[in-house]
Amino acid sequence: MTFSLSSEPIRLALFLVGIASFVGLNAAYLVWVERKGAGRFQRRPGPTEVGFAGLLQPIVDVGKLLSKQIILPAGVDATLFRVAPLLMMAPALMSLAVIPFGESLAARNINVGLLMIFAFGSVNVMAIMLGGWSSRNKYAIISAARVVSQNVAYEIPMLLVAITMIMVTGTMNLNEIVQQQAGYFWHWNLFRLGVNPLMPVTFLIFFTCMLAETNRAPFDMAEAESELVAGAYTEYSGMGFGVFFMAEYANILLGCALATVLFLGGWQSPFGALPGVVWFLAKMYFLIFSVVWIRWTFPRTQFYGLLNLSWKILIPISLVTLVLSSAMIKIL
Amino acid sequence: MKNALVEIYTGLKSLFIGLGITIGQFFKPTVTVHYPHETLKIPARFRGHIELVRDPATGKPKCFVCKLCEKACPSDCITVEGIKPEGAKRKTVTNYRLDFTKCSLCGSCVEACRDGAIRFSREYNLASTNKEDYIMDLFKRLEAEGGTQNPTQPTAGGEPQPATATIPSTTNPHAGPASAQVQPATTAQVQLEAK
Numbered sequence: 001m002t003f004s005l006s007s008e009p010i011r012l013a014l015f016l017v018g019i020a021s022f023v024g025l026n027a028a029y030l031v032w033v034e035r036k037g038a039g040r041f042q043r044r045p046g047p048t049e050v051g052f053a054g055l056l057q058p059i060v061d062v063g064k065l066l067s068k069q070i071i072l073p074a075g076v077d078a079t080l081f082r083v084a085p086l087l088m089m090a091p092a093l094m095s096l097a098v099i100p101f102g103e104s105l106a107a108r109n110i111n112v113g114l115l116m117i118f119a120f121g122s123v124n125v126m127a128i129m130l131g132g133w134s135s136r137n138k139y140a141i142i143s144a145a146r147v148v149s150q151n152v153a154y155e156i157p158m159l160l161v162a163i164t165m166i167m168v169t170g171t172m173n174l175n176e177i178v179q180q181q182a183g184y185f186w187h188w189n190l191f192r193l194g195v196n197p198l199m200p201v202t203f204l205i206f207f208t209c210m211l212a213e214t215n216r217a218p219f220d221m222a223e224a225e226s227e228l229v230a231g232a233y234t235e236y237s238g239m240g241f242g243v244f245f246m247a248e249y250a251n252i253l254l255g256c257a258l259a260t261v262l263f264l265g266g267w268q269s270p271f272g273a274l275p276g277v278v279w280f281l282a283k284m285y286f287l288i289f290s291v292v293w294i295r296w297t298f299p300r301t302q303f304y305g306l307l308n309l310s311w312k313i314l315i316p317i318s319l320v321t322l323v324l325s326s327a328m329i330k331i332l
Numbered sequence: 333m334k335n336a337l338v339e340i341y342t343g344l345k346s347l348f349i350g351l352g353i354t355i356g357q358f359f360k361p362t363v364t365v366h367y368p369h370e371t372l373k374i375p376a377r378f379r380g381h382i383e384l385v386r387d388p389a390t391g392k393p394k395c396f397v398c399k400l401c402e403k404a405c406p407s408d409c410i411t412v413e414g415i416k417p418e419g420a421k422r423k424t425v426t427n428y429r430l431d432f433t434k435c436s437l438c439g440s441c442v443e444a445c446r447d448g449a450i451r452f453s454r455e456y457n458l459a460s461t462n463k464e465d466y467i468m469d470l471f472k473r474l475e476a477e478g479g480t481q482n483p484t485q486p487t488a489g490g491e492p493q494p495a496t497a498t499i500p501s502t503t504n505p506h507a508g509p510a511s512a513q514v515q516p517a518t519t520a521q522v523q524l525e526a527k
Contacts, residue, residue, distance in 0.1 A: 041354050042357070043363045044364050045362045050359060234513050293351060298347070
């Protein structure tokens with residue numbers, strides 16, 4: 001995939017279409033994966049009736065959501081209410097522009113890719129908060145408050161881990177981070193124990209924070225349906241809810257893609273040969289499967305448990321890994 | 333400090349044990365019965381709504397309108413009417429109305445019946461959007477089954493029919509393993525696909 005400079009606008013347009021369709025397709029079919037996975041974890045078959053193995057189920061679901069009216073409850077802030085779902089979807093799409101899917105398969109190979117992803121990643125929180133706040137619904141407002149405190153708590157260990165990774169790799173360019181992990185799988189950042197013996201722990205912290213940032217079970221306090229109806233999404237109907245729902249999966253996609261780039265060697269092959277986009281997708285989908293796996297294994301935490309986990313365990317440990325790796329870098 | 337670390341370690345370990353258990357379940361076969369496509373075997377003692385029993389000798393209902401079931405019914409959902417034909421010793425039933433909207437399937441009618449003339453059917457596909465469908469005329473139902481071989485009807489001297497036995501069903505609440513396994517071979521109402 002080499003393009004001359006004159007074809008740059010075409011290249012960008014192709015990437016725009018590519019990323020938008022990739023996210024759309026994944027958001028739809030990750031719902032299918034989620035439902036199938038949920039079924040299998042509970043010894044059920046999951047969707048089976050619509051199409052082969054229920055494969056047409058997402059299309060039918062989207063058709064149902066599209067055909068529904070978006071009801072604007074009395075007294076809501078109409079603009080914010082309508083903008084909130086888009087605010088949640090857009091950052092995920094934008095962040096995927098800097099993810100290197102393959103060696104030269106990145107829409108924009110910018111030097112501050114990691115920074116850009118974290119900058120846009122925070123908008124996601126604001127979107128849920130705005131959605132909950134503008135709904136004028138007590139459950140939605142409780143959910144909005146929870147989302148803010150949860151994300152403040154989990155942004156800190158996540159950024160500490162990101163700083164550790166930036167120190168270890170010395171760059172914020174995602175493509176360079178992947179290139180540094182070339183070779184066999186023990187060159188992946190996850191297994192670079194020489195730089196930081198706590199690297200697997202760092203990955204675990206990153207993954208946990210990613211779950212919390214994307215509001216996935218067991219950290220789905222924002223959408224705790226047993227307590228808060230549907231949390232911030234309570235008042236949303238039709239495609240307003242649909243976009244939120246798809247954005248949740250788009251964010252999971254982004255989080256898993258980022259974890260793959262940072263820790264699992266991105267598009268590098270585990271055997272040192274034949275690097276390519278296939279490896280990236282395989283690793284990313286394995287992580288996405290783990291997200292589903294975790295959701296259907298652990299019950300939802302209580303809110304204080306969630307905050308305790310972040311402030312009393314994750315932040316201290318991530319500080320330890322930060323200090324340890326900076327000391328190791330200085331000494332070695 | 334030491335306690336806290338031990339707690340973190342054991343807690344983390346328990347999380348991975350939990351993940352191990354769920355992934356074990358993930359690769360086991362599913363236990364779902366895909367209902368309209370496949371059904372379970374209906375046990376021999378299944379208690380559906382009641383139905384009249386045909387006398388194998390005459391082909392007519394065994395019921396002779398003693399109305400014990402009508403009196404036994406706590407929900408007042410049974411109405412039996414009959415006539416006494418010329419020269420016959422007993423009355424025969426002409427109308428056996430079961431209001432299934434009120435029936436609680438207590439089985440008092442089956443227990444009260446002296447002659448084993450009513451029993452539980454194996455019908456369980458009873459969903460309907462029409463209330464009238466639940467006010468059943470069991471006599472007409474039996475007549476409708478008329479000429480054809482009634483699959484739930486006892487074949488002459490054949491298999492055990494616990495629900496029609498003269499012993500009240502409460503004295504023998506569990507069918508023996510032998511009778512539970514015996515199933516009519518040609519049950520048209522339910523597809524018997526053994527899992």
